[in-house]
Amino acid sequence: MTAAISADGIRQRYGDVQAVDGVSLTVEAGEFYGILGPNGAGKTTTMEILEGVRKPDEGRVELLGMAPWPRNPKLLPRIGVQFQASAFFRKLTARETIRTFASFYGVGPKRADAMLERVGLTDKAEVMTDQMSGGQAQRLSIACALAHDPEIVFLDEPTTGLDPQARRNLWDLLRDINNEGRTVVLTTHYLDEAEVLCDRVSIMDHGKILHTGAPATLIREIDDTVRISVASGQLTVERARDLLTAAGADIATLEDDSVSLSVSTRLPAPVLSVLAEQNALRGLEVRGATLEDVFLQLTGREYRA
Amino acid sequence: MTASTSTEPKVPAQRGGSGGGASAERERVSAFWSLSRAMLLGMKRDRTATFFILLFPLVFLVFFGSLGKGSSSPHAKVAQVGAVKLFDSMQGGDRAGLDQVLTITRTDDEAATLEKVRKGDYDAMIKQGPDGEVELRFSAADTVRAGAVQGVLGSVVQSANQKATGQPPAYVLDAQQVEDKSLKSIQFLTPGLLGWAVATGAVFGAALTLVGWRKSKVLRRLRLAPVSAGTVVSSRILVSLLTALLQTTVFLVVATNFFGLKLTGNWWLVIPLVACATLAFMSIGLLAGSVAKTEEAANGISQIIVLPMSFLSGAFFPMDGAPGWLKTVSEVMPLRYLVQASQSVLTRGGGVMDALPTMGGLLLFAAVLTGIAWKLFKWEDA
Numbered sequence: 001m002t003a004a005i006s007a008d009g010i011r012q013r014y015g016d017v018q019a020v021d022g023v024s025l026t027v028e029a030g031e032f033y034g035i036l037g038p039n040g041a042g043k044t045t046t047m048e049i050l051e052g053v054r055k056p057d058e059g060r061v062e063l064l065g066m067a068p069w070p071r072n073p074k075l076l077p078r079i080g081v082q083f084q085a086s087a088f089f090r091k092l093t094a095r096e097t098i099r100t101f102a103s104f105y106g107v108g109p110k111r112a113d114a115m116l117e118r119v120g121l122t123d124k125a126e127v128m129t130d131q132m133s134g135g136q137a138q139r140l141s142i143a144c145a146l147a148h149d150p151e152i153v154f155l156d157e158p159t160t161g162l163d164p165q166a167r168r169n170l171w172d173l174l175r176d177i178n179n180e181g182r183t184v185v186l187t188t189h190y191l192d193e194a195e196v197l198c199d200r201v202s203i204m205d206h207g208k209i210l211h212t213g214a215p216a217t218l219i220r221e222i223d224d225t226v227r228i229s230v231a232s233g234q235l236t237v238e239r240a241r242d243l244l245t246a247a248g249a250d251i252a253t254l255e256d257d258s259v260s261l262s263v264s265t266r267l268p269a270p271v272l273s274v275l276a277e278q279n280a281l282r283g284l285e286v287r288g289a290t291l292e293d294v295f296l297q298l299t300g301r302e303y304r305a
Numbered sequence: 306m307t308a309s310t311s312t313e314p315k316v317p318a319q320r321g322g323s324g325g326g327a328s329a330e331r332e333r334v335s336a337f338w339s340l341s342r343a344m345l346l347g348m349k350r351d352r353t354a355t356f357f358i359l360l361f362p363l364v365f366l367v368f369f370g371s372l373g374k375g376s377s378s379p380h381a382k383v384a385q386v387g388a389v390k391l392f393d394s395m396q397g398g399d400r401a402g403l404d405q406v407l408t409i410t411r412t413d414d415e416a417a418t419l420e421k422v423r424k425g426d427y428d429a430m431i432k433q434g435p436d437g438e439v440e441l442r443f444s445a446a447d448t449v450r451a452g453a454v455q456g457v458l459g460s461v462v463q464s465a466n467q468k469a470t471g472q473p474p475a476y477v478l479d480a481q482q483v484e485d486k487s488l489k490s491i492q493f494l495t496p497g498l499l500g501w502a503v504a505t506g507a508v509f510g511a512a513l514t515l516v517g518w519r520k521s522k523v524l525r526r527l528r529l530a531p532v533s534a535g536t537v538v539s540s541r542i543l544v545s546l547l548t549a550l551l552q553t554t555v556f557l558v559v560a561t562n563f564f565g566l567k568l569t570g571n572w573w574l575v576i577p578l579v580a581c582a583t584l585a586f587m588s589i590g591l592l593a594g595s596v597a598k599t600e601e602a603a604n605g606i607s608q609i610i611v612l613p614m615s616f617l618s619g620a621f622f623p624m625d626g627a628p629g630w631l632k633t634v635s636e637v638m639p640l641r642y643l644v645q646a647s648q649s650v651l652t653r654g655g656g657v658m659d660a661l662p663t664m665g666g667l668l669l670f671a672a673v674l675t676g677i678a679w680k681l682f683k684w685e686d687a
Binding site: 053054073076077081087088090091092096099101103104105144 | 340342523525
């Protein structure tokens with residue numbers, strides 16, 4: 001069975017900037033695949049090359065066993081692309097918008113209306129697209145990408161700028177799309193989103209894929225330290241260091257930001273027992289590694305959403 | 306967490322036929338119509354666009370049309386002091402004829418009236434003494450009117466004298482106006498302003514649509530959908546043609562009904578002429594839209610082309626007196642040919658042979674510019 005998407009050594013340069021620097025990836029049919037990285041990492045350019053709207057300087061791409069560049073009308077009905085910006089015709093309602101886009105694929109108004117229902121926009125069908133909220137516009141954009149029942153769906157930062165409630169609603173929709181058997185490729189700013197949705201994630205920076213794997217595997221693979229924190233003022237940093245060293249605890253970091261006293265360690269047990277002996281457990285929090293820690297370790301820089 | 310299900314592949318669900326099983330023919334047709342419909346609806350709902358395409362040129366027509374109406378009859382205002390037997394004794398038809406050229410106001414205060422003539426409130430003052438002498442005092446502010454008043458009164462006095470002799474007149478002047486088509490400004494203005502309106506609508510429409518679509522990524526959506534470039538281009542052409550024909554209809558209806566435009570025999574030839582010209586103007590817009598990166602730039606480039614083209618086309622004033630190099634500039638712009646040919650068929654009784662060469666030239670112009678635009682065309686900004 002051929003992979004849904006395979007890319008081999010793609011490179012793209014804009015002037016002095018090497019936007020994509022030798023990316024190779026394979027996405028299996030039915031997989032939910034995420035590309036995670038900060039702004040300017042090359043995620044969007046990579047997506048555009050995969051979709052076939054951009055010709056890479058070097059490298060080879062295949063979607064469903066076909067090359068997406070040059071424009072391949074046989075392939076187009078089998079892929080659906082959701083856009084970062086709201087790329088709609090001017091002064092049309094939601095219903096008119098999706099019906100127009102559906103017609104390009106020979107899809108009739110009934111199915112278009114059904115998609116509107118599917119993304120929960122039936123009651124907004126007569127609203128002009130420029131009057132819709134960010135979340136509604138994103139859902140409409142996704143509905144437009146799905147109207148022709150594509151096998152591969154590309155989603156470029158679908159939840160950027162949405163409030164937490166709208167984000168969670170959209171996550172449910174995206175999971176459903178994937179559960180129907182569609183291959184989904186998602187770029188995102190948000191680590192939690194990648195962690196919750198994706199089967200596999202590629203972490204990208206400076207045009208290169210740094211690491212690929214299931215989120216849980218990635219987290220387990222890094223040297224996982226546990227971060228333990230309690231409310232400030234129960235124990236000074238100096239006293240804590242003395243006690244912990246005496247107890248033989250292995251401390252990676254120890255700091256007090258005047259809100260909490262935090263300790264990072266690979267061995268939580270001795271740290272917790274020292275804190276318990278000192279009766280300094282008020283506001284206790286124990287947090288394992290997250291994708292953010294993975295990101296930090298791979299890119300060596302703070303995550304900039 | 307769902308993510309912990311790791312890499313085990315999901316089973317793709319069974320789905321009916323991959324991606325729209327409709328026949329290619331039906332697909333093309335429905336995409337064409339729905340794309341045209343989307344553009345027309347968007348345009349109809351955009352009040353600014355409607356204003357600039359339809360109302361703005363119409364405002365010009367009304368403005369120029371009304372100006373023309375006023376200047377065609379130099380009506381003079383005359384103040385009559387006291388009784389003037391010469392006028393008062395005139396009967397029926399003679400009196401009505403006099404009122405057509407002069408507005409006569411009765412006053413009593415001679416000094417005040419003379420002051421008003423000095424100020425230009427009246428064109429002339431008239432007074433008759435008891436001995437029959439008629440005094441005329443006229444203002445030199447408007448020499449044409451002053452001449453007209455003198456002429457009219459001179460002939461009134463002459464004919465009164467002649468009547469007083471009791472003899473029939475030896476010579477009778479039979480004067481009738483010859484309908485001179487070139488003089489009536491509406492006959493000249495309507496084809497010109499119509500051409501200007503069509504040019505503005507088609508150039509800006511094509512340029513702004515192209516840049517707007519590229520910027521909003523609608524162009525990318527079209528590229529990612531299985532619609533052919535031909536479908537997209539032809540539906541845009543349809544929209545521009547419908548716009549131009551609507552402009553033509555409104556212009557001709559308003560000009561004939563309200564400003565006395567008289568159409569000559571083959572006026573319908575303006576329809577194919579406007580259609581060919583629309584293609585030529587669209588090609589200018591496509592070129593501007595292919596080069597420009599932003600709407601502002603597209604607007605500017607279109608303006609740089611449309612404005613000189615309009616002024617040099619003879620749409621607003623005749624180019625007969627223009628210097629040679631300006632004439633040359635106007636000769637490479639398509640609007641001039643549309644204006645000349647539609648003046649010919651709309652108001653000068655021109656026929657098919659007056660329109661055909663122009664139509665051919667406009668289509669050739671459109672083909673060449675579209676070819677260049679095609680070469681410069683970009684799907685994406687970067």
